[in-house]
Amino acid sequence: MVHWTAEEKQFITSVWSKVNVEECGAEALARLLIVYPWTQRFFSSFGNLSSPTAIVGNPKVRAHGKKVLTSFGEAIKNLDNIKSTYTKLSELHCEKLHVDPENFRLLGDILIIVLASHFARDFTPACQFAWQKLVSVVAHALARKYH
Amino acid sequence: MVLSATDKSNVKAVFAKIGGSAEALGGEALERLFVAHPTTKTYFSHFDLSPGSAQVKGHGKKVAAALVEAANNIDDIAGALSKLSDLHAQKLRVDPVNFKLLGHCFLVVVAIHHPGVLTPEVHASLDKFLCTVGTVLTAKYR
Numbered sequence: 198m199v200h201w202t203a204e205e206k207q208f209i210t211s212v213w214s215k216v217n218v219e220e221c222g223a224e225a226l227a228r229l230l231i232v233y234p235w236t237q238r239f240f241s242s243f244g245n246l247s248s249p250t251a252i253v254g255n256p257k258v259r260a261h262g263k264k265v266l267t268s269f270g271e272a273i274k275n276l277d278n279i280k281s282t283y284t285k286l287s288e289l290h291c292e293k294l295h296v297d298p299e300n301f302r303l304l305g306d307i308l309i310i311v312l313a314s315h316f317a318r319d320f321t322p323a324c325q326f327a328w329q330k331l332v333s334v335v336a337h338a339l340a341r342k343y344h
Numbered sequence: 345m346v347l348s349a350t351d352k353s354n355v356k357a358v359f360a361k362i363g364g365s366a367e368a369l370g371g372e373a374l375e376r377l378f379v380a381h382p383t384t385k386t387y388f389s390h391f392d393l394s395p396g397s398a399q400v401k402g403h404g405k406k407v408a409a410a411l412v413e414a415a416n417n418i419d420d421i422a423g424a425l426s427k428l429s430d431l432h433a434q435k436l437r438v439d440p441v442n443f444k445l446l447g448h449c450f451l452v453v454v455a456i457h458h459p460g461v462l463t464p465e466v467h468a469s470l471d472k473f474l475c476t477v478g479t480v481l482t483a484k485y486r
Contacts, residue, residue, distance in 0.1 A: 231464040232471050249465045306448055314455035314462060322379035325452065329380050 199334050201276055208327035212312060212320070213273050221315070222266030223259040225308045227252050233303050239296060265304070272335050279338045287342035298340035305332025345479075347472055352418045354469035358454065359415040361461050369457065370408025371401040373450040381445045387438055407446070414477050422480050433484035440485070443478030450474060 201209075230237050231249045240246065243257040252258055268286065275282045290296045309328055313320045347355075362369060377384050378393050378400070391399045410428055417424035432438060451470060455462050462470070 228464050228467060232468040249463075249468075253464060309448075310451050310455050310462075310467070313452045314459040317456045317459070320452075320456060322376045325376060325380040326382075 198277065199279065199330075201330075204323070205327040205330065206276060208324040209273055209276070209331055212316060212324065212328070213270065215316075216266075216312070218266045218270060219259070219263045221308075221311055222262035222264070222269075224262070225304065225311050226262030226265060227255075227258055228307045228311065229300075229304050230258065232307065236300055236303065239294065239300075266308075269308075269335065272331070272338070276331075279334050280341060283335070283338040284342060287339050290339055291343040298336065298343060301336035301339050302333075305329075305336050308332060345472060345475060347418065347469075347476060350465075351469040351472055354466045355415050355418060355473045358458075358461055358466060358470055359412055361458055362454070365457070366408040366412050367405040368401075369404075369450070369453050370406075370411070371404025372453045373446065374400050374404040374407060376449040376452060377446050380449065381442075384442055384445060387436070387442070411450070411474075411477065414480075415473070418473070421476055422483065425477065425480050429481050429484050432481045437485070440478065440482045443481060444475075447471070447474035447478060 227249075230240070230246060230252050237246050240258075240261075243255060243261075245251040245255060246258075271282050272279045290298075309325065309332065312328065313325070316324075359366065375395070375397075378388070385393055391397065391403070393400060410425065413424050414421045422429070451462075451467070451474070454470065
């Protein structure tokens with residue numbers, strides 16, 4: 198079980214309470230596909246991903262970004278039990294989706310950059326530490342059931 | 345990984361926008377690195393790493409200057425940073441993973457101070473540039 202200090206929990210929940218999950222999720226996923234184009238390999242059914250403009254405007258990207266970040270919210274609701282929160286999703290990503298767990302780390306870092314751009318100075322170094330820890334724990338939990 | 349003409353002009357535009365504040369951004373990126381990724385502190389046991397440390401600010405200036413130099417010589421980053429590359433290989437031997445961490449923190453401070461500049465396309469170019477710098481600095485490791 199991951200140990201969170203009260204301060205870390207505060208940083209996470211207070212930032213999260215101000216996040217627009219739909220916008221932030223869409224932006225994070227779009228940036229993942231733009232900054233690390235090889236990640237597009239999982240989304241051949243999403244239609245037009247031919248340019249950054251196309252990716253940002255792609256409704257399937259937006260919808261999936263929202264889905265992914267909504268799921269992230271589940272981890273935040275269950276900070277003391279992230280491992281079991283993601284058991285089924287981990288199995289899914291391994292057995293059905295065949296996603297290399299490195300992609301979870303890439304998305305986590307992109308999310309942090311998106312949060313930084315929205316929260317600016319409020320996203321202090323200590324706040325970033327808490328979020329780096331969270332994205333790392335989430336990535337680890339999602340990779341846990343891989344075989 | 346190759347920097348396209350567009351990547352190069354995106355990177356130059358970022359550094360033009362950042363201008364003289366590059367030194368402060370370097371210091372801030374370094375401070376964030378030590379707080380957000382504490383393992384990086386192992387290379388600075390000889391530094392005062394407390395908040396506001398003059399040593400960290402001073403070192404951040406050096407890091408920023410190197411990035412500016414690389415951006416100004418973007419057609420030959422390996423040439424521009426050759427001496428720094430030797431230094432890292434022979435003396436400093438900072439594990440390659442840490443360049444990714446610092447690059448990430450640099451992107452975070454650019455996002456904080458210049459969110460308008462960091463469009464997805466520019467983000468991609470800047471990330472590629474920072475990866476290239478890291479690759480150059482570790483190129484002579486073995």
